[in-house]
Structure formats: structure tokens, C-alpha cells
Amino acid sequence: MSTPPLTGPAVEVDGLCYSYGPYQAVKDVSLRAGRGKVFALLGTNGAGKTTSLELIQGYRRPDEGHIRVLGLDPFRDRRALRRRTGFMLQEAGFLTEMTVREMTRLWSSISGRIDDVESALERVDLSHRAEVRLDKLSGGEKRRLDIALAVWGSPELVVLDEPTTGLDPESRRGLWSLVEELRSNGSTIILTTHYLEEAETLADDLAIMHQGRVAVAGTKREVLASYPASITARVPDEVVHRLPAVSGNRTLKRLPESSGHLLRIETSALQADLTLLLNWAEHQQVTLTDLHAQAATLENLFHAIRVEDERLSLDRRRNADVESRVKKDVTAP
Amino acid sequence: MTRNTTRTTTPNRPRVDLRGRYSLMPALTFAELRMLGRRKVVLAVALFLPMMLVGLSYLGQRPETMEQWGATLGVYFMYALMMTPYMSTATQLSSRRDTLVYKRLRTTELDGAELIAASLLAVAALGLVQMLLMLAVFLVAGAPAPDNLPLVLLGVFLGLLLAPILGTFIVSVTRNHERVMFTMMPLLILAVIGARLLDYPVEIIAWLAILVPLVPAADLIAKGWGGAGAGLQTLPVPVSPAVADIVLLVGWTTLAIFVTTRTWRWEPRS
Secondary structure, three states, rough: OOOOOOOOOEEEEEEEEEEOOOEEEEEEEEEEEEEOOOOEEEEEEOOHHHHHHHHHHOOOOOOEEEEOOOOEEOOOOOHHHHHHHEEOOOOOOOOOEEEEEHHHHHHHHOOOEOHHHHHHHHHHHOOHHOOOOOOHOOOOHHHHHHHHHOOOOOOOOEEEEOOOOOHHHHHHHHHHHHHHHHHHHOEEEEEEEEOHHHHHHHHHHEEEEHHHHHHEEHHHHHHHHOEEEEEEEEEEEHHHHOOOOOEEEEEEEOOOOOOEEEEEEEEHHHHHHHHHHHHEEEEEEEOOOEEEOOOOOOOHHHHHHHHHHHHHHHHHHHHHHHHHHHHHHHHOO | OOHHHHHHOOOOOOEEEEOOOHEEEEEEEEHHHHHHOOOOOHHHHHHHHHHHHHHHHHHHHOOOOOHHHHHHHHHHHHHHHHHHHHHHHHHHHHHHHOOHHHHHOOOOOOOOOHHHHHHHHHHHHHHHHHHHHHHHHHHHHHOOOOOOOHHHHHHHHHHHHHHHHHHHHHHHHOOOOHHHHHHHHHHHHHHHHHHOOOOOOOOHHHHHOOOOOHHHHHHHHHHHHHOOOOOOOOOOOOHHHHHHHHHHHHHHHHHHHHHHHHHOOOOOOO
């Protein structure tokens, strides 16, 4: 095992592919998670997030591609990495015959990282449940214990697979604070979540996966910039033909049952186009009712990726149908 | 998880445990033993089985000669091996796998072999306690002292080694916990029947019986306790039956480990 470099990304993934039998779950995935940052891996159910994380954890050997975690090969150097990484899995069981305190004590013996049982339980507000058997804990309490074990000893890399699923709002906020604290102490956090506002709040960098591929990746700003902002307003009929030329994509829709048109501008230059529109309205002495300007959100982007993918797969199906019909015509006597 | 509790508790830099890997497995083995102690059914079977078997031996024809005692004790020790180390291992491992406990434990520094070994050691330890208890109960009940104690201990040791490994093998080829109750039955039945057929008058039947995994352990214990006249007497090869028992037990153990390492899955098959 070579000495791991202390610089460079915490996680580096290149051209990763993995299949479960004939089903290809991860297709040519490349990612970088910088040290001391929060990296959010987003995607729909079945997008390949958990498989990618399991490959990063060294649970599975990739069919193709390379992974370096803290400078090491996670499959080959699994043991060395366990001391430096904490994992919160989407689904994992507890030794239910044990109490909360016994489980954390066991963790203290086998995790390879040092922490204090009492402060670890206090961190997730489980001190008062320390003597309770694990099968008597609620779902949310089990999730909190999950978190305590994942961040045990503040490892260099913490992987959290849907950590806030099943948590009440206050516990979610608590986890967010914990993630921010870990980051400020220099840990790298990889996070998957279905809550997009969570990713927007916590992540420095992110990637959105869809159907086994990375659809978009980069810093939060870069990713959001890849999707246009929008401006909508109601424009009176008499000035519709005098609307200014904006840099974004402009659509106009006549509003039924009322006067006026609905103007929609999708733009990557939100401030410039909004200023242009407002100046024009002032000059024309027009009131733009229902004016609404919104920067791109992860939700917009997420939705757009799904819609685009569905359109592409529909096209592929149509093309396949056409091809098979052509073949039939050619082979027909 | 409240804001005031999350603020101050994470240390500034990662602290790595320098105690070394050799402390990891014992920690899990002791935890497993503690949990075994909390399972009332497993404990009841482990502790009351010896008494039950002594009672059975009195209900039937009571052994009189050394050979008869040897044969009876060999069979009963093998029943115990099947009931505790074999069946407990199979049910415990399959349950752990189904509830994804191993998935969590694999995020620790322990590697896969150590995880399984920790569970097996705990079950084998319970099996050993059961064996010692049986030994004491049978001696109190009037069984003669063993003719060759080292051979008895060797039979017990090899049996305690093979039985949990066979339980692990059964889990490795079983889809989920629900099915393990069925998949462990054929071997259980074959071993119970096989141990009874060691002194069967038709030689070929006895020769086939000795090939059943764990039956050689019963034969070794029988010979160790009742002398060379107990258990299987002849073989179609020029090897003494005791040596054949040892070879067969080591062979089955090696084969079971070999197959298990290739078929084992950490998560239940859907």
C-alpha cells in the first residue's frame, strides 16, 4: 500500500461503470469531491447514487473505471480507509439485543476511530436513551444513532446516504449544524439526499445523477448557472408587439378569459434582462402585473433533467420502432 | 439532536484508534456472547439439552458395556453439535444478513472474515460450554470414564470447528432467513440418521454413513469414550477408522470454507 497523498481531492472517480447482471446501474461516472467540502450527490430513485457510494466505500469492485478515496484504492485498501472514513448507509441494521450505550461502546472498539461515548450520544441527543434496547428505539432515534456512528471520531471523510430521511425538522436542522461543524473542522462530506433545499443549503459542490449517469456536476454556482433563470409577467395586449429584445428565450402566451399576454423569459442573464424589461415598462408607461423573477433552483434543474431524459428515451423508442418497421418492409416478400 | 448539543462536541481533528487490529475481533466476539446470553431460546436449548439427552438414555435401553456407552455418547454429542453450533450459527447469521447488520459492521475496521469468525467463535464457545455440561451430566449419571480422553477432545474440537462452518455454508447458499429453516434440515436429518448407522451390520451402509459431515466426529467421540470397539469397525480402504474420521472432518471443514468463501453474500438475495 503506497503512502496516500495529503493533497488533491478527497474522492476522485473516473469512468466508473457497474452492472447488476444485465442491468447497468452506473454508467461512466466521473466525480471529484474536494477536501474539506460538502459534496451532494443528487438524483431520482434508481439513479445510481447508492451504488456509486457503495463503490466509493469499497463494497463492490467496479466493472470499469478508477476510484481514489483519500489517495487510496477503496477496494484494495479498505481496512486503512475504514479508520479515516465514516459511513451512514441508507439501510443498515443494528444488533438489536444491545442497548444504545452498548452499541456505541462496541463501535468504540471496532470502528478504528476514537471518540467519547457520552459526547457522541449527546451530539445526537440520545443520552437519555442510552440504556434502551435498540429494538425499542423509534425510526428517528435509530437514524440519529446512525449519524452518531458515522461521524464517530470526526473522520476525514464522512459519507451520508440520505441522512435526514425519517428525521423530524428539528433533528434535520441539528444534522445540518453537525455537517457544517464537521466541514469547518476539515472533514469532507459526501451527501445524498432527496431534499433539494438541504443540498442547496449545505453543498459546496454537487452532481445530479439520472439513470446511472452524471447529468450535471460542478460547484453549486456552476450547476445552477447551467439552467436558466426565469422572468414571468402579464403584459397588456396593446404593447405586446413593442416588447424589447432580450438575451434570453422569450415566449408569449395569450391568456384566456382575461386581457393581456403571459410573457415568459428564460435567461442566463437575469439581472440584465430584468433591468431591460423594467426600463422598457417605465418608458412605455406600462404596468407589468404578476411580475415574477426567479434564479434557477435545483428543483428546476432536477425537473428539467428528468423531462429532457424522458424526451430522449421517447425519441429513442420511436427511432427503434421506425427502424424495425423499415427492416420488416425490406425483408417482406 | 439539538443545536446546543451539536455545537461543541466534534473534535478538531480525526482521532485514530491505535490499539491494533487484534483487539477488534475479541470485542465483537464478547458482544456476540453477551447477546447470545440474552436469547432465551438459544440458552434453553444449550443448557437443557444435556439433561434431556440423559433422560432419553434412561428411557431407552440403558448402555451397559463401554462400547455401548461410547456409541450412545457419540450420537448424543453429535446431536448437541447440530442443535447449538450448527443450527444457531445458521439462524443467527441469516438473521444478521437479512436485517443488514453485516452491512453496518462492514463499515468498521473489521474485515469480512473477522466478522463471521467473531460470530462463529461466540457460538462455538457456547457449544463448548454445552459439551462440558453434557460431559459432567453423563459422568454423574453413571457413564464410565472415557477410554481415550484426547480422542474425545479431538472429536469435540473438530466437531465444534466444523458445525458452525457448516451452518455458515448453509446460509451462504440460502436466499434468506425464512428459507434457512428448510435448507439446514437435510444435513441435520442425514447426520442424525448417519450417526445411528455407524455400527449397522451392513458394512456399505456404515461406510456411507461415515461420509456424512459431522458423523466422523460422533465416531471419534464414540471410539475415544468406548474404546476401539465402539462405532465404525471396518473401512474399504487400508486406513484405521479413527484416522479416516480425522481426515474426513478436516476435509469437510476445508471444503465448506472453500465453497462458503465463494458463495457468501453480505445481503439477502431477493
